[in-house]
Each structure stands twice: as structure tokens, then as C-alpha cells.
Amino acid sequence: MSAGVDTAVNLAGIALRNPVLTASGTFGYGTEFSPFLDLRRIGGFVAKSLTLEPRIGNPPPRISEAPSAMLNAISLENVGVDVFIRTKLPAIPDGVTVIASVFETEIDRYAEVCARLAGVPRVAGLEINASCPHVKSGGIEFGQDPAVLARLVASARRATPGPLLVKLSPNVTHIAEMARVCEGEGADGVSLINAVQALEIDTSRRRPVLANGLGGLSGPAIRPIALRMVWQAAQAISIPICGIGGIGSAEDAIKFLLAGATAVQVGTANYLHPAIAGEIAEGMAEYARDHGFERLSDLVGQLEFPSR
């Protein structure tokens, strides 16, 4: 870490040693990365989304490539909340900040998963996945309808006293409205964006490439969309934002801070280079030092947008 730069940030009541987290669904349960990355080099990680019961994923093909992007339709395969608490959490090294991600198909079930995670000592906070774009009866309705989103956030808020983030879907017309709903219902912060709903077609079979049909687009191709949405949300709310979308370098991450994010999550880039999140954290500190900022948090929202 660069001498003299204070990299610590507070994200929604979660104290992070630096603003770099890794995104849910791209980082397993953390220990998969231990051969490559000392997890204490990053601010923390968001674990794979948890449901009440274990879930088996979609049939293959589950992934596909697109220009500067990938599509996935995994369907939130996970071990279930109880196995996570019993076996996955204890395997994570001490000193690593863990945020649990919650996904379910009904509001009551979301709340039950939140309640089981509330007060678990190693869980620093919760992130409600309101935005999974490829489960037919799940996240897409929650994240796309302001009234449903309001009920979901209010229910989760009642279920957990700790830090509560809501991960927003990009598949909406007005992201600022969705961010305001979360703030109004007591969320401590919002994370955005999740994968962009997408379709790739195999012309030889005249069928979708993915067995699920639709998938979620991630990677560098979505980064400018994510930056725009983070900036729009930042104009609308005063709770902190965690920026996500195609981050693969320290410069990319700095852009999200400038747009108004307090912290960031690295996603698809973890697949390309399993230590990239650590390098990004160190590179951000270098940027701050080189540009005369004493604290990384001083960069948040410093974008000078042309007045209209």
C-alpha cells in the first residue's frame, strides 16, 4: 500500500481497509482464491448469493462470450444459508471482511435468510440481490418494480439490524428512482450494477446459445453503462454507493469513485486474473498519491460534470 495514503472507507457502516470488494457470484466463498490472493489485500468480498435451501444451477451451456463481455446463466447455484454459516464461513481466514449476499423467490424467504445471517459474527453486512436477471420467478420482478422493491427492502430491514446493502438491477428505466426507494426504506447503501439482461444466438441452430435462453452480460462492455447509472444514483441519494460493472484496473475503479461510489466490486475480471482485486487496491492508492489526495475517500463524487 502506498505510504501516506489513507485507503480506508466506511461503506454503509462496514469499515473497509480499502474500497475494493469482489462481487457476489464471481468469488465463490472466498477460499477458492487463496492460492492466488491474500484476501487481506482487499477490502473484503461479497460471497455467492445464498438461498434458504441449497440450489442446483441451470443445465449447460451456462456461459458464452460476447465482445469485451461474457454472458452467464448459472441460476444462483449455492450451498444454502445454513451450510454457508456452518462450513464456508469458518474456512475464511481471520481479518477478511465478508458480506453475505441474499437471494430468494419470495419476500418472506428473503427475510428468513436475512434473519439467519443477522448476528453471525463473521458476517459484516448483507447485500440483497434484488436484480438477478435470469431467474424467471425471482429477482427481476423485485428489482424492476419500485413498489415490490420497497416491500422487499422494508422486510429485509426489519429482519437485520446490521449494515444492509441493496444490489440494483440495471434493467430499469430510472435507476435513480430505484435508489431512492432503497434509501427511503432504510437501506444503508446500494450496490450497482448487476449484470445486464442479454441474449446471444447460435445461428446454426437458430436457438439461444445459453440453455436458459437469456443471460446476464458482464465485463468491460458494460462499464460505461454502470458508470452512468452510478452517477445518476449518486445525484439522487445520500446513502453510500458500491460501484460494480466491468472493473479490471485501478483506473476503472477510480472512475467509479469519481462518479460517486464510496467503494467498488470487481467481478468478471477475477476470472481472468485471480489476484487482480489486490492489484487494483494497490493501484488506487498509487493514483491518490500521484494526484495529491491524502485519502481515497476524498475522490468520491469529484467528477466535474458539465453544467446544462
Place this chain on the structure above:
Amino acid sequence: MSTDQWGETRRTPIRSVAEILSNADEGHSSRRLTLRVPDFPGFAPGQFAMLSAGALAAAERSDPLLPRPMAIYRSVASPQGADVEILYKVTGRGTALLAEALAGQRVSIVGPLGHAFPAPEPGDRVWIVAGGTGIASVFDLAARLKSTHRPTVLLGARTEGDLMAVEDFESLGIDLRITTDDGSRGAPGLVTQLLEESLETVASTRVFTCGPTPMMRRCAQICAAAGVPCVAALENHMACGFGVCLGCAAPLVRGGYALVCRDGPAFDAAEIDWAGLA
């Protein structure tokens, strides 16, 4: 430290930036890539690596975005790590890009990854059946077993030009039999037909296979009918190679999925639901 079935220390995978020593055209879109990989801990037969041409960081080259899983063909220890050989064919955008890389350029590598072929017991009668680019996955297995097990190796391809590494196999001095669909090299027909005609089923017979899914599926059927254990190395698409993208799911006979990267690529062929494999 635990040891694997090949009698060596279990290797922790590394992520490294490797220098290309050579990237030679071997004809018929087949290429041999030699990389100097710092700190490479070696590998066991059947393990693979994820390779990104040009992608030192995600920002440097983002299209094509994902690294490509490649069987490790051979590795020779050097003072700094190892010189690692990869045999590949240009089959799409990722391998086309890799084919353009020159000696002296660098590539990102993550490996060794996955579960190797299980080592046969002393005295086992070993058959190795491979087709297409799967031939690259079994060379090291044949090389390591050449003195202890005298394996019989059956290689198949559509044409002579689609075969790989035949001279390397010939240099092992083992029983090598070749088929091509068009008869341009070796016996005409499918390698699985040759297996069915020639497989000697004694109690200790074991079959190892890697190749196109229809070939491995047929190989698994032949072995099941003969009561012979068969280990198949699967070659699914994947984004990470170490168990987090969950993209390489292979359906199992008992239900659910295994991850080719984490639970394989070498599997007991009887456990795979071949009809459901994409």
C-alpha cells in the same frame, strides 16, 4: 504436504506472466506453444492451465475477454520455474489470437488446475484412447506410463492433418495404433471402432480417454459393456478454471452437476450423464 497419486507433492496453482519461447506452426492449424513460466510447480497428467493471450490485466485486452483452458502437454523444470508446452489448434477467436503471438511476448497463465488422471495400479493393463485436440491431453500420461505399464495408445482424427503429436508418441516406443475417418493415415474408420475390436478385457484392464464428446461417450459405452473402468477427461468451456464461475457444469448420472475444472477434468466415465453434456 500431501502427495498426489503420481507420487509428487500436490501442487498449488499459480498465476504467472509467462514469456513465449516459441509458438511454432506444426501444419494443419496445429501449433506448439512453449512458455517460460516463473514459479511453475509442475503438473500431473490430465491437468490444465488457463491461458490469456495479451491479457496481463483485464484492461489490456478485453476482446476476446476470457482465458482459454488448455491441457498441459509437457513441462520441463528450469532454474526459474518450468518451460511448459501446450499443443493447440486454431478453432476460434481466442486460439487465432494466440497463434499470432510471437516469441518474446507474454501471456497470462493460471495453473496447474483440476484433478489429474488417477495413476493406474502396478500391473494394470492400460489403454489410452484419444481424438482430435484430446490427443494433447494424454501425451504426458502415455509418457509417464511407457516403462511401467507399456500402454496401448489409440489415436483418431478425421484426417491425417487433424492428428497431433504423432511423432512424439512414436518416440515413446509403445504400441501406437492410428485411425482416420478417411483412411489418410492408419486404419480407416473411428478410433472407437478400433477400441471395440481390439480391447482385451482382462480383470486389470483400464481405459483412459480424451477427445470429442461423441468419441468419449462411445468409449464409455464400450467400456461399460465390457466391464472395464474408464476415466474420461472432459473439455468444457469455462471462464475461470478454479471453481467460481460455475460455467463448466457437467451433468451426472446420479443427478446434479460436477464442475469440470474443480471435480475433473478426469472423471469416472460411468458417472457422467453423456446425453446431457452440452
